[in-house]
Amino acid sequence: MTRAALALLAAGLLLGACDSGGGGPQPGAAASAGPVCQNPNRTAVNQLTAPPALTIDVNKAYSARLDTARGSFTIQLNPHAAPQTVNNFVYLAQQHYYNCLTFHRIVPGFVAQGGDPNGDGSGGPPYKLPNETNPTPWKAGSVGMASNRAGVSGSQFFVVLADGPNAQSLATSGVYNQFGTISDGFDVVLKLQMGDQINSVVISSK
16 A cells, blocks of 8 residues: 555545534444543533633543453653643543543554544544644554544544554644653554443543
8 A cells, every 4th residue: 555545545434524612423434333421521521612621631641441341551741742631631630521432443454543422433522622633643443533624633543553643644734733652551552342331431640
């Protein structure tokens, strides 16, 4: 596959046509039906018209522990590279927004994507995040926010599954906010299947 084709592949997988959320639906991308889960905290987030106010301390180290159907993994967040994106992720996690959502898209050798309340790539909060692209290299374990023509998704995130041209195409696109990297449990990430549930996200700081 040519470099140009790989770049188009990256764009097609993470860019969507729906303005309500990043990473719009692709054929066959919908997750399988899972347990019905209600989260009253999600209603408050859906009433926001802009990203939450910055409350994190960019001089602290933040991590997010995600418990999933396949096990747990940890994201080391990078507030220096993408402060608004990290602040938003921390806020949503503390509001339990991600609880019971799924990984709705798995592309072997490329990305695992989740964080959509609709479960099909079309959903998310009513706001968009600012563009916080940064020079941090994209590689296996990098974590970024999905994006579409309307802007950067407020909730959908993805984990890069492998090094190589696919990962590098994310850098050349200039539209994806990288805000962390997997620091523990990458083997769990590699086991994720489409429709696997996120049970909880716990934030730690020091």
